[in-house]
Amino acid sequence: MADVELREYPAFREKYWVIRRAGLPEIYLIPKKRSTYYASLRVGIGSYDRTYRVGDRVYPILRGCAHFLEHKLFANPDGTDAMETLRDLGADANAYTTGTTTCYLFSCRENFAASLRELLNFVSTPFFTRENVAAEKKIILQEAAMHRDAPQSRLYHAYLAQLYPDHPIRDEIVGTPGSIGRITPAHLMRVYSAFYHAGNMQLFISGDLTPDDVLAALSGVSLPVRDDFVRIQPAAGPITKPSARTMHGRVNKPLFAVSQALPEPTGDPIEKHRRMLAVSIGNAHLFSDSGALYTALRKEGLLTTPPACFAEWNPGVCFVSVSGESARPKIVYDMIRESVRDLIENGIGEEDVRRLTRAEYAGDVAGFDDAEGLTDAFCALIPEGIDPYRSASVFTTLTTEYVNSVLREVWSPDRLHLTVIRPNKRTVSETEDEE
């Protein structure tokens, strides 16, 4: 028997179903009248997972293991490759690993039911041999080299190390050449058996479908179930003192990042969500091209394009970062500090909060048209207890007082880190900061 729950949002003319049936992951079905179907299976394992518990025993996980599993699970015991099988059904498949999650996804115009069954089939039939693991290592080592060569990737990992020196977030998702080299079929199988079961997965689907269509497609499918597994979240450690780090690389102009750890939102999911949205309004005020800071930076020639700003919210590790390119990253840093100080002392005015709230609301609503993007958003937010369709309504409940109280709590000019990658050779004629 399946339990089907409908959640509706008439103001946006949207709805979705939550489908629960024994032996299956919890399923979220987003109906969209499109010719393409999207499905994304989320497994609760990522690069931050370094240990787990089964019964009384704690087991280690090698760095890069979650990502390695993502690569290797497409191999089937009968010698076929699931990507080829999906291709022959007319589906385009992919997968990715983050700090907390591994996702297997596909899109297709036809044979949706068969493709969905194949998706659940290949993630439940692991096949690791010495030969196929050795072959995959070569590919993953190239992927790792590609990331190490990319200045933006280096910058990202460098500031994560400054923020969280003792947390796995600072490490490359793919692992290190050493850790990749130590991965064996036995290790993969042990970790796989612990994490890959129905209770640690969710399935997100969008397309012109009903719950009956999905249940019919998965009729007879049953994934392993286990109740003796405990996922262990690594501790983040104390908030670190502000630091500055400079590296060199193949860049035209210095790349910089200014970052700060944020307190993890607590409370029920709706309150957590409100706090996250308040922070996003603060980020827009501080760093978007409508803000005073960017106007000043642009006028002084310190930035030629708006900086990239994002907030990441993971259990135990939450932070904001602002990055860009500037000949004088230290001056940019100082100006950001001053803007944060001003934000805490003076807050954001009511008119600005109203304008920014409207913009954020509109951005959310605009995203409801994108079936693929919505599937991704559900995959990222639902496990955190956040409903993407509710987000737009939550914005309208934020008051100026509430936004400013959250921002005063989370921001501090004395906790900002600076990370810089300078060009290998001094080829620019502009004055640069002294190192």
Next chain:
Amino acid sequence: MMVLPGVRFSYVMTEEYKNASFAVGFKYPCKRGASSADLILSHLLFRTSEDYPTNRAFSRRLEELYATDLSVQSLRYGDHRAALFQATFLDEPYATEIPDFTRTVLSFLAGAILRPARDGDGLFPKEEIEREKNALLDRIRGIKNSKTAYAHKRLSDLTADPRRYDVPEYGTESEAEAVTQKQLALRYRAMLDRSEICFVYAGSLEKETVLGLIRDLFARVLTPRSPLKGKACMPRRAPHSPILRVREETDGEQAILGLSYRMPTGFSEKGGECIPMLSAVLSDAPMSLLFSEVREKGGFCYSIRAVVKSSNRNLFIICGIAPGTEGPVERAVSRVLSAVRAGKIDPLLLSAALTYVKMTVTTVFESVEDTVAFVLFRILFGRKTDPDELIADAENVTAETLSQYLKKTRPDVVYLLTPKGGEQNG
């Protein structure tokens, strides 16, 4: 539909989406040495306007307008340049606090394009020009930050034809540095007065309502225009013989191998209809040939892509590899192309490629923003816009079609960007 000679309007009615999108494109003649000016011009128009003379005021107004998204593309295709200005915004029912919202957005867009901010001499303000110049110079110089992007640029440099307007996409550093107020003013006049124009709208408003808004807000450019002369593709140039091999050194871990081939036709030429399927078979479709042969079976790389540069008939294949493996990788790619030339394509792969192309086409038409951008470009450059026709073209492509096409494709340049000290392994 033709509003006037040289001025078109394409309308897509939809009530299914929460967004609407509107774009206006200007196609005008390329001018050698003006690529950077054209790029700077198109971005300048989306920074300030007469009504919002600072970037901050301009940006704040966009936030007021429910975060209306403005995007601009400046493209060179053959002998012509196109500046495409697009606004994507919430459709009327969802922009509840601003009545007549679409008119308000289009009025803002028209103001940005037709009433830009000027200085006392009626020219674009110098400070804004300097800022856009610096932004463009950063873009040009910043290509080196990505080894793959840099390799792509080098292949473009090495395969460029100096006889025609085959100039770099962004222009050059010296071109960008030389841009003046007067040059921008002249290119702006050329864009407004000597172009073919097209408007495209997708949303829930009635066609006549949108046409009325165009007539009202864009009256300045609603004058008859003569068709532009010129070609969509460069003249054919023979590939290098022997193959031109260029090796450059860099730091880091990976080497980047770039292989360039001269194709017999471009997209808009007879025979070019098979190019989407060729791209899909080579690298876009699931388990495409380069992916399965070079990456999965060979273990040579994580990422390998085939990129078609249609207006100068180049096919680039670019991948990141371990230093010293360029010889085996080049041979593996060569085997892939030989198999296609021999007509040896797994029917399942061909079918997957067709499905991929169909999905790509239909997905475009399920986004108002993508639909408008796609239709606008294609109308301006005389290419098909009907998804059924595009799919029919792909369905007509067989292994034999690709074989015949690839038999006329010639290797041209091999470019290797390798870490210092990396040995060449032939």
